[in-house]
Amino acid sequence: GDSVTQTEGLVTVTEGLPVKLNCTYQTTYLTIAFFWYVQYLNEAPQVLLRSSTDNKRTEHQGFHATLHKSSSSFHLQKSSAQLSDSALYYCALSLANSGTYQRFGTGTKLQVVP
Template sequence: GDSVTQTEGLVTVTEGLPVKLNCTYQTTYLTIAFFWYVQYLNEAPQVLLKSSTDNKRTEHQGFHATLHKSSSSFHLQKSSAQLSDSALYYCAPVLNSGGSNAKLTFGKGTKLSVKS
Protein backbone atom coordinates (compact mmCIF):
# COMPACT_ATOMS: atom_id res chain seq x y z
CA GLY A 1 0.00 0.00 0.00
CA ASP A 2 0.87 3.66 -0.02
CA SER A 3 2.95 5.05 2.82
CA VAL A 4 4.56 8.32 3.76
CA THR A 5 7.43 8.26 6.21
CA GLN A 6 8.48 11.41 8.01
CA THR A 7 11.12 12.10 10.63
CA GLU A 8 9.35 10.78 13.67
CA GLY A 9 8.26 12.64 16.74
CA LEU A 10 10.00 15.75 17.96
CA VAL A 11 12.95 17.51 16.35
CA THR A 12 14.65 20.09 18.53
CA VAL A 13 17.08 22.58 17.08
CA THR A 14 18.83 25.68 18.37
CA GLU A 15 17.89 29.00 16.84
CA GLY A 16 20.19 29.92 13.97
CA LEU A 17 21.22 26.37 13.21
CA PRO A 18 20.11 24.37 10.17
CA VAL A 19 17.21 21.98 10.27
CA LYS A 20 16.18 19.10 8.03
CA LEU A 21 12.93 17.17 8.18
CA ASN A 22 12.93 13.98 6.18
CA CYS A 23 10.10 12.67 4.05
CA THR A 24 10.03 9.59 1.88
CA TYR A 25 7.15 7.75 0.32
CA GLN A 26 6.23 4.41 -1.15
CA THR A 27 3.46 3.98 -3.68
CA THR A 28 2.46 2.02 -6.72
CA TYR A 29 0.57 5.03 -8.01
CA LEU A 30 1.76 7.97 -10.01
CA THR A 31 3.08 10.77 -7.82
CA ILE A 32 1.78 14.04 -9.19
CA ALA A 33 3.16 16.45 -6.63
CA PHE A 34 4.35 16.89 -3.10
CA PHE A 35 3.31 19.34 -0.42
CA TRP A 36 4.68 20.39 2.92
CA TYR A 37 2.01 21.77 5.24
CA VAL A 38 2.75 23.55 8.51
CA GLN A 39 0.42 23.71 11.50
CA TYR A 40 1.15 26.24 14.21
CA LEU A 41 -0.19 25.69 17.70
CA ASN A 42 -3.99 25.86 17.82
CA GLU A 43 -4.21 26.81 14.16
CA ALA A 44 -5.27 25.03 11.01
CA PRO A 45 -2.68 23.57 8.64
CA GLN A 46 -1.48 25.79 5.82
CA VAL A 47 0.60 25.06 2.77
CA LEU A 48 4.31 25.80 3.06
CA LEU A 49 5.77 24.31 -0.12
CA LYS A 50 4.59 22.51 -3.20
CA SER A 51 6.53 20.80 -5.95
CA SER A 52 5.58 18.78 -8.99
CA THR A 53 8.87 18.95 -10.89
CA ASP A 54 11.51 16.31 -10.38
CA ASN A 55 14.91 17.58 -9.19
CA LYS A 56 13.79 21.20 -8.96
CA ARG A 57 14.36 23.17 -5.74
CA THR A 58 11.32 24.93 -4.34
CA GLU A 59 11.62 27.70 -1.75
CA HIS A 60 9.25 29.62 0.51
CA GLN A 61 9.65 31.51 3.77
CA GLY A 62 13.28 30.44 4.02
CA PHE A 63 12.45 26.76 3.69
CA HIS A 64 13.39 24.72 0.67
CA ALA A 65 12.79 21.23 -0.66
CA THR A 66 13.66 19.28 -3.78
CA LEU A 67 11.49 16.48 -5.10
CA HIS A 68 13.59 13.45 -6.00
CA LYS A 69 11.36 10.87 -7.62
CA SER A 70 14.30 8.49 -8.08
CA SER A 71 14.69 8.22 -4.31
CA SER A 72 11.05 8.96 -3.49
CA SER A 73 11.98 11.83 -1.21
CA PHE A 74 10.97 15.43 -0.52
CA HIS A 75 13.01 16.54 2.49
CA LEU A 76 12.36 19.96 4.02
CA GLN A 77 15.34 22.13 4.96
CA LYS A 78 16.15 25.53 6.35
CA SER A 79 19.64 26.95 6.79
CA SER A 80 18.85 28.98 9.89
CA ALA A 81 15.95 28.00 12.13
CA GLN A 82 13.90 30.71 13.84
CA LEU A 83 11.87 30.53 17.02
CA SER A 84 8.75 31.19 14.97
CA ASP A 85 9.37 28.01 12.97
CA SER A 86 8.25 25.90 15.91
CA ALA A 87 5.24 23.99 14.60
CA LEU A 88 3.98 20.67 13.30
CA TYR A 89 5.10 19.86 9.76
CA TYR A 90 3.29 17.46 7.45
CA CYS A 91 4.62 15.91 4.29
CA ALA A 92 1.85 15.16 1.80
CA PRO A 93 2.20 13.53 -1.59
CA VAL A 94 -0.56 13.75 -4.15
CA LEU A 95 -1.14 10.42 -5.80
CA ASN A 96 -3.12 9.53 -8.89
CA SER A 97 -4.40 5.99 -9.07
CA GLY A 98 -4.96 6.33 -12.76
CA GLY A 99 -8.43 7.82 -12.70
CA SER A 100 -9.52 11.41 -12.84
CA ASN A 101 -9.12 12.08 -9.15
CA ALA A 102 -5.94 12.73 -7.23
CA LYS A 103 -5.62 12.08 -3.51
CA LEU A 104 -3.63 14.06 -0.98
CA THR A 105 -2.18 11.82 1.74
CA PHE A 106 -0.66 13.28 4.88
CA GLY A 107 2.29 11.81 6.74
CA LYS A 108 2.19 11.47 10.53
CA GLY A 109 3.80 14.85 11.03
CA THR A 110 7.03 16.04 12.61
CA LYS A 111 7.01 18.45 15.50
CA LEU A 112 9.76 21.04 15.24
CA SER A 113 10.83 22.89 18.35
CA VAL A 114 13.31 25.74 17.99
CA LYS A 115 15.11 26.74 21.19
CA SER A 116 16.98 29.94 21.93
Protein backbone atom coordinates in the same frame (compact mmCIF):
# COMPACT_ATOMS: atom_id res chain seq x y z
CA GLY B 1 -0.32 0.84 -1.69
CA ASP B 2 1.18 4.24 -1.03
CA SER B 3 2.66 5.75 2.10
CA VAL B 4 4.55 8.74 3.41
CA THR B 5 7.16 8.29 6.11
CA GLN B 6 8.35 10.98 8.46
CA THR B 7 10.80 9.27 10.76
CA GLU B 8 11.14 11.97 13.41
CA GLY B 9 8.25 12.72 15.68
CA LEU B 10 10.10 15.58 17.34
CA VAL B 11 13.06 17.63 16.17
CA THR B 12 14.64 20.14 18.52
CA VAL B 13 17.08 22.68 17.14
CA THR B 14 18.79 25.77 18.51
CA GLU B 15 17.79 29.10 17.01
CA GLY B 16 20.06 30.09 14.12
CA LEU B 17 21.19 26.56 13.33
CA PRO B 18 20.14 24.57 10.26
CA VAL B 19 17.28 22.12 10.37
CA LYS B 20 16.26 19.20 8.18
CA LEU B 21 12.98 17.29 8.36
CA ASN B 22 12.92 13.99 6.56
CA CYS B 23 10.23 12.69 4.22
CA THR B 24 10.30 9.55 2.12
CA TYR B 25 7.49 7.93 0.23
CA GLN B 26 6.29 4.82 -1.53
CA THR B 27 3.62 4.92 -4.17
CA THR B 28 2.14 2.69 -6.82
CA TYR B 29 -0.40 5.25 -7.98
CA LEU B 30 0.13 8.26 -10.17
CA THR B 31 1.69 10.91 -7.96
CA ILE B 32 0.80 14.39 -9.07
CA ALA B 33 2.63 16.58 -6.60
CA PHE B 34 4.45 16.67 -3.30
CA PHE B 35 3.69 19.07 -0.47
CA TRP B 36 4.89 20.30 2.86
CA TYR B 37 2.22 21.72 5.16
CA VAL B 38 2.83 23.60 8.41
CA GLN B 39 0.43 23.72 11.34
CA TYR B 40 0.95 26.29 14.06
CA LEU B 41 -0.49 25.74 17.50
CA ASN B 42 -4.31 25.82 17.51
CA GLU B 43 -4.46 26.57 13.80
CA ALA B 44 -5.31 24.63 10.67
CA PRO B 45 -2.60 23.17 8.43
CA GLN B 46 -1.52 25.43 5.59
CA VAL B 47 0.62 24.77 2.57
CA LEU B 48 4.31 25.64 2.79
CA LEU B 49 5.79 24.13 -0.37
CA ARG B 50 4.67 22.27 -3.46
CA SER B 51 6.73 20.44 -6.05
CA SER B 52 6.09 18.16 -8.97
CA THR B 53 9.46 18.39 -10.75
CA ASP B 54 12.26 15.93 -10.11
CA ASN B 55 15.55 17.43 -8.89
CA LYS B 56 14.20 20.97 -8.79
CA ARG B 57 14.63 23.05 -5.63
CA THR B 58 11.47 24.75 -4.35
CA GLU B 59 11.66 27.58 -1.82
CA HIS B 60 9.21 29.50 0.34
CA GLN B 61 9.51 31.50 3.56
CA GLY B 62 13.16 30.51 3.94
CA PHE B 63 12.42 26.80 3.68
CA HIS B 64 13.44 24.69 0.71
CA ALA B 65 12.89 21.17 -0.52
CA THR B 66 14.04 19.18 -3.54
CA LEU B 67 12.13 16.23 -4.90
CA HIS B 68 14.43 13.27 -5.57
CA LYS B 69 12.49 10.50 -7.24
CA SER B 70 15.60 8.32 -7.39
CA SER B 71 15.59 8.08 -3.59
CA SER B 72 11.84 8.70 -3.11
CA SER B 73 12.52 11.67 -0.88
CA PHE B 74 11.30 15.22 -0.36
CA HIS B 75 13.16 16.52 2.70
CA LEU B 76 12.47 19.98 4.10
CA GLN B 77 15.40 22.20 5.07
CA LYS B 78 16.15 25.62 6.41
CA SER B 79 19.59 27.14 6.87
CA SER B 80 18.78 29.13 9.99
CA ALA B 81 15.87 28.13 12.22
CA GLN B 82 13.80 30.84 13.92
CA LEU B 83 11.73 30.61 17.08
CA SER B 84 8.65 31.32 14.97
CA ASP B 85 9.29 28.15 12.95
CA SER B 86 8.19 26.02 15.89
CA ALA B 87 5.20 24.09 14.56
CA LEU B 88 4.00 20.71 13.30
CA TYR B 89 5.14 19.89 9.76
CA TYR B 90 3.48 17.41 7.44
CA CYS B 91 4.77 15.91 4.24
CA ALA B 92 2.04 14.88 1.79
CA LEU B 93 1.55 13.34 -1.64
CA SER B 94 -1.19 14.26 -4.06
CA LEU B 95 -2.33 11.00 -5.63
CA ALA B 96 -4.64 10.15 -8.50
CA ASN B 97 -6.75 7.08 -7.81
CA SER B 98 -10.54 7.30 -7.92
CA GLY B 99 -10.19 11.04 -8.10
CA THR B 100 -7.39 12.86 -6.36
CA TYR B 101 -6.57 13.07 -2.68
CA GLN B 102 -3.61 13.76 -0.45
CA ARG B 103 -1.90 11.21 1.73
CA PHE B 104 -0.10 12.64 4.76
CA GLY B 105 2.80 11.47 6.85
CA THR B 106 2.51 11.29 10.63
CA GLY B 107 4.03 14.73 11.07
CA THR B 108 7.19 16.10 12.67
CA LYS B 109 7.02 18.59 15.50
CA LEU B 110 9.77 21.17 15.18
CA GLN B 111 10.83 22.86 18.37
CA VAL B 112 13.24 25.78 18.03
CA VAL B 113 14.88 26.78 21.30
CA PRO B 114 16.91 29.87 22.18
